Amino acid sequence: MTARTCCKVLRAGSGVLARYSSTVFAGAPDFIATDLFVEFVWSETSDGLRSNATHSNISSAVAQSRISVLDLLNRLEKFYGPQEPAFPVEPYEFLVWWHCGYPASDAACEKGWKNLKQQVGIEPHQLLAANPAKIAAALKAGGMVPELRAQRLKEIAMRVKDEFGGDLRSGLAGPLARVRKTLKGFPGIADPGADRILLFAGIAPLAAVPSNCTHALIRILQGPEGENYSAGYREAQRAIAGGVSETFDARMRTYLLLKIHGQQTCKRTNPKCEECPVKSKCAFFAER
Numbered sequence: 641m642t643a644r645t646c647c648k649v650l651r652a653g654s655g656v657l658a659r660y661s662s663t664v665f666a667g668a669p670d671f672i673a674t675d676l677f678v679e680f681v682w683s684e685t686s687d688g689l690r691s692n693a694t695h696s697n698i699s700s701a702v703a704q705s706r707i708s709v710l711d712l713l714n715r716l717e718k719f720y721g722p723q724e725p726a727f728p729v730e731p732y733e734f735l736v737w738w739h740c741g742y743p744a745s746d747a748a749c750e751k752g753w754k755n756l757k758q759q760v761g762i763e764p765h766q767l768l769a770a771n772p773a774k775i776a777a778a779l780k781a782g783g784m785v786p787e788l789r790a791q792r793l794k795e796i797a798m799r800v801k802d803e804f805g806g807d808l809r810s811g812l813a814g815p816l817a818r819v820r821k822t823l824k825g826f827p828g829i830a831d832p833g834a835d836r837i838l839l840f841a842g843i844a845p846l847a848a849v850p851s852n853c854t855h856a857l858i859r860i861l862q863g864p865e866g867e868n869y870s871a872g873y874r875e876a877q878r879a880i881a882g883g884v885s886e887t888f889d890a891r892m893r894t895y896l897l898l899k900i901h902g903q904q905t906c907k908r909t910n911p912k913c914e915e916c917p918v919k920s921k922c923a924f925f926a927e928r
């Protein structure tokens with residue numbers, strides 16, 4: 641996936657975001673892989689993964705990799721330590737938090753989230769009662785397009801109030817396909833975001849992959865990642881589904897360890913291979 645591809649998608653998806661995209665890509669190449677960009681790209685390019693049910697067609701490349709997924713995770717945990725989510729795990733709160741920063745990152749979202757809680761509140765009735773300019777002012781600390789993000793929060797609050805009586809979790813019961821469709825009806829949420837919400841909310845132990853770090857697992861198991869984001873996401877899901885038990889704890893541990901590894905060491909551009917705790921087992925490193 642290239643920055644040019646992302647820009648095209650963003651232009652199609654949001655006129656407001658498009659005005660900012662060239663600045664983002666020019667200033668910080670890694671931003672092309674931030675979660676919010678990825679969600680837009682995924683929305684445009686993928687027919688979506690509908691389930692994490694164990695896949696029998698794990699690629700031969702993964703099967704022949706130098707390291708098992710579990711061994712990899714153990715090495716990452718030894719290096720980074722046990723990980724905890726730095727984001728709210730309750731579905732409604734996550735949707736709000738997700739729009740508190742842009743480009744989305746734990747740090748950016750946390751800044752906007754903190755201000756929003758202090759100055760406006762995050763409950764649906766509080767967001768609906770607030771002046772959009774006041775919400776935008778609170779979100780400004782989280783980065784770009786605070787006005788658009790304020791508008792999105794109003795939309796989220798309205799839907800949660802009108803369709804779920806103010807309790808989104810109550811609407812996330814029933815068949816997985818229907819629950820997924822519900823989540824994807826919210827702005828900025830495609831399959832990777834839905835997977836993440838369902839996993840961390842304890843609704844379904846999906847093989848969620850950090851949407852801006854899918855490359856890390858692919859590089860280790862197979863070598864350089866391809867250009868097709870959705871294919872890479874699926875491949876990473878297959879590797880997790882085939883190598884990590886289908887429990888909430890195991891799948892959350894996997895998600896969080898891959899996330900920190902992708903953010904701190906196996907960066908999309910300029911990975912810090914010399915410092916990497918798994919370089920001796922990494923197919924990408926071996927091919928350099």
Ligand code: SF4
Pocket residue numbers: 856859860905906907911912913914916917918919922923924925
């Ligand atoms: S050796 Fe490099 S490419 Fe491989 S996992 Fe480590 S940082 Fe990523």
